[in-house]
Amino acid sequence: xxxxxxxxxxxxxxxxxxxxxxxxxxxxxxxxxxxxxxxxxxxxxxxxx
Amino acid sequence: xxxxxxxxxxxxxxxxxxxxxxxxxxxxxxxxxxxxxxxxxxxxxxxxxxxxxxxxxxxxxxxxxxxxxxxxxxxxxxxxxxxxxxxxxxxxxxxxxxxxxxxxxxxxxxxxxxxxxxxxxxxxxxxxxxxxxxxxxxxxxxxxxxxxxxxxxxxxxxxxxxxxxxxxxxxxxxxxxxxxxxxxxxxxxxxxxxxxxxxxxxxxxxxxxxxxxxxxxxxxxxxxxx
Amino acid sequence: xxxxxxxxxxxxxxxxxxxxxxxxxxxxxxxxxxxxxxxxxxxxxxxxxxxxxxxxxxxxxxxxxxxxxxxxxxxxxxxxxxxxxxxxxxxxxxxxxxxxxxxxxxxxxxxxxxxxxxxxxxxxxxxxxxxxxxxxxxxxxxxxxxxxxxxxxxxxxxxxxxxxxxxxxxxxxxxxxxxxxxxxxxxxxxxxxxxxxxxxxxxxxxxxxxxxxxxxxxxx
Numbered sequence: 001x002x003x004x005x006x007x008x009x010x011x012x013x014x015x016x017x018x019x020x021x022x023x024x025x026x027x028x029x030x031x032x033x034x035x036x037x038x039x040x041x042x043x044x045x046x047x048x049x
Numbered sequence: 050x051x052x053x054x055x056x057x058x059x060x061x062x063x064x065x066x067x068x069x070x071x072x073x074x075x076x077x078x079x080x081x082x083x084x085x086x087x088x089x090x091x092x093x094x095x096x097x098x099x100x101x102x103x104x105x106x107x108x109x110x111x112x113x114x115x116x117x118x119x120x121x122x123x124x125x126x127x128x129x130x131x132x133x134x135x136x137x138x139x140x141x142x143x144x145x146x147x148x149x150x151x152x153x154x155x156x157x158x159x160x161x162x163x164x165x166x167x168x169x170x171x172x173x174x175x176x177x178x179x180x181x182x183x184x185x186x187x188x189x190x191x192x193x194x195x196x197x198x199x200x201x202x203x204x205x206x207x208x209x210x211x212x213x214x215x216x217x218x219x220x221x222x223x224x225x226x227x228x229x230x231x232x233x234x235x236x237x238x239x240x241x242x243x244x245x246x247x248x249x250x251x252x253x254x255x256x257x258x259x260x261x262x263x264x265x266x267x268x269x270x271x272x273x274x275x
Numbered sequence: 276x277x278x279x280x281x282x283x284x285x286x287x288x289x290x291x292x293x294x295x296x297x298x299x300x301x302x303x304x305x306x307x308x309x310x311x312x313x314x315x316x317x318x319x320x321x322x323x324x325x326x327x328x329x330x331x332x333x334x335x336x337x338x339x340x341x342x343x344x345x346x347x348x349x350x351x352x353x354x355x356x357x358x359x360x361x362x363x364x365x366x367x368x369x370x371x372x373x374x375x376x377x378x379x380x381x382x383x384x385x386x387x388x389x390x391x392x393x394x395x396x397x398x399x400x401x402x403x404x405x406x407x408x409x410x411x412x413x414x415x416x417x418x419x420x421x422x423x424x425x426x427x428x429x430x431x432x433x434x435x436x437x438x439x440x441x442x443x444x445x446x447x448x449x450x451x452x453x454x455x456x457x458x459x460x461x462x463x464x465x466x467x468x469x470x471x472x473x474x475x476x477x478x479x480x481x482x483x484x485x486x487x488x489x490x491x492x493x494x495x
Contacts, residue, residue: 003311003375010314010371011295014321017364018291018469021357022284025476032483201423205416210406219403219420222396223427226434233438253437257430264426268419271340 053142060149067126068157074122075160078115082165085111090172097174104173105236109228111165113195116158117217120199123150124207147200147269155196162188180238187238187251191231194258198223201265204272223261230254280475287472290465297458305455311375316459318368320466321361322390327470328358329397329425336421339414348414349485351421353477355400357470362394385436392431396424410485 068074089107093100100107166184170177177184202219206212230253237247298316305312335351338344369387370380381387400420407413 006311006371006375007299007313010368011299011317013367014317014364015295017360021360021473022476025473025480029476029480029483032480032487035487036483205419206403208412209403209416215399215403215406219399222392222399223423225392226427226430229434229438249437253434257434260426260430264423268422271415271419274415 053145053148056142056145057148057152060146061152064150064153065156068153074119075157078119078157078161079164081118082111082115082161083168085114086165086169086172100173101175102236102240104169104175104239105232105234107173108165108169108235109191109232112158112162112192113221113224113228115161116154116192116195116199117220119157120154120203120220121213121216123154123200123203143270143273144266146273147204147266150204151196151200154200155192158192158196159189162192175239177239183238183247184235187231187234187254190251190254190258191227194227194231194254194261195224197258197262197265198227201269201272204269226253226257230257280472280479283468283472283475287465287468290461290468294458294462294465297461302455302458308376311372314368314372316455316462317466318365318372319459320462321368322365322386323463324466324470325358325361325365325390325393327467328354328361329393329428332358332397332400332421333425336418336425339418340422345410345414345485346482348410348417349481350474350478351417352404353474353481355397355417355421357473357477359394359397359401361470362390362397365390366394383435383439385432385439388435388439389428389432392435393428396427400424410488 086107089110090100093103093107166177166188169175199220202216202223206215206219209215230250234247234250234254236242237250295317298313302313302316304310331354332351335347335354339347339351366387369384369390373382373384373387374380400417403420404413404417407416
């Protein structure tokens with residue numbers, strides 16, 4: 001009942017999940033932002049038929 | 050309203066005629082259901098008491114599997130012939146399509162169960178006849194709920210990639226309350242348990258059927274939009 | 276948006292920190308359940324956030340079907356993703372609380388079982404989105420599923436509850452003494468703030484990814 005394992009794992013994975021998910025959103029946001037910036041220049045120009 | 054029924058009837062009749070003409074699908078379904086029961090029996094082992102106790106559960110899992118496998122075909126014949134497009138253009142109610150398909154699936158499933166229940170009786174050494182009416186009622190209510198949810202998701206997944214996987218994936222969780230109610234009601238009747246429990250499960254079954262039917266038929270027109 | 280959003284992020288983060296710290300070190304251990312009971316201070320708020328998220332999915336799905344604006348679909352999708360994460364967390368924490376309390380990793384407790392079913396249902400929502408290619412179709416199907424899924428929730432819970440009450444007396448309700456209420460409320464607030472922050476960030480990402488999708492030259 002007082003085994004610290006469960007508390008450590010419980011709070012551990014909670015914080016791990018929070019940090020990981022926040023970071024994941026950040027990473028994808030940055031990727032999307034740079035791709036949008038890169039694409040912004042050439043839509044409507046030459047490329048597509 | 051009578052317009053709705055007329056169109057429903059037309060679709061139902063069309064689908065049933067297709068099935069009856071070949072009887073392929075129906076035979077395959079019956080065979081498949083029996084096979085599932087057999088497989089479960091082998092998996093569980095030749096313990097008659099255990100099998101009798103689990104009979105309700107095994108029956109309904111076989112029904113759900115059989116129903117799900119045949120649901121995939123529910124809209125397939127239209128889709129292949131381009132019929133789904135035509136049906137959508139038809140100025141009538143799309144809800145008639147839902148109702149017609151639902152009833153067609155229901156009839157097929159009930160036809161399978163007419164054979165399946167006696168087969169289960171033989172395999173699991175259960176005398177079903179004393180409870181024939183009760184079991185019929187449960188079968189009808191359970192199959193109706195299944196057909197409601199199944200037809201709904203079948204229409205939704207007909208255009209999806211990996212449709213064969215997506216359909217069971219969406220349908221199975223939705224069926225859990227139905228499964229619980231049907232299995233416990235069936236098992237309760239078969240094993241001669243306190244009647245009080247069975248009626249409670251029946252009420253849950255009816256509530257499930259009503260709620261899901263109302264929601265599904267109300268939302269269905271959106272599923273068919275293009 | 277970023278300025279206010281970032282501030283909220285830090286506030287939420289701080290609140291979560293304080294909440295966890297309080298749950299672990301300030302609140303006295305439960306007399307009956309021992310130290311493990313502390314997990315409930317994050318397990319219960321986690322479940323609450325998941326339910327809140329799925330309710331928002333329901334609202335956004337209905338809104339989309341009425342107005343047909345993709346914005347509602349994006350909010351719904353964000354809410355599902357976050358909701359699924361919190362549902363998974365609820366399950367994991369529930370199991371971590373259950374093992375030392377009941378001796379086994381899993382019991383067919385009505386609330387835990389319903390949570391597991393919800394997890395599967397909403398993962399299904401995400402899977403349907405992932406195999407849809409047209410944003411409008413995807414939004415439509417998602418909205419339909421979002422509504423039907425939420426309608427199922429009370430039916431599922433009732434049936435599982437009934438099922439369990441027949442076969443076994445219901446497991447101990449997780450009641451708490453009133454002195455501990457404050458820490459629980461603190462964590463509720465922290466989790467809710469964090470949820471709002473995540474929603475804002477996730478929605479912004481969804482908007483950007485939709486914009487990218489619509490710019491695809493292959494969409495002919």
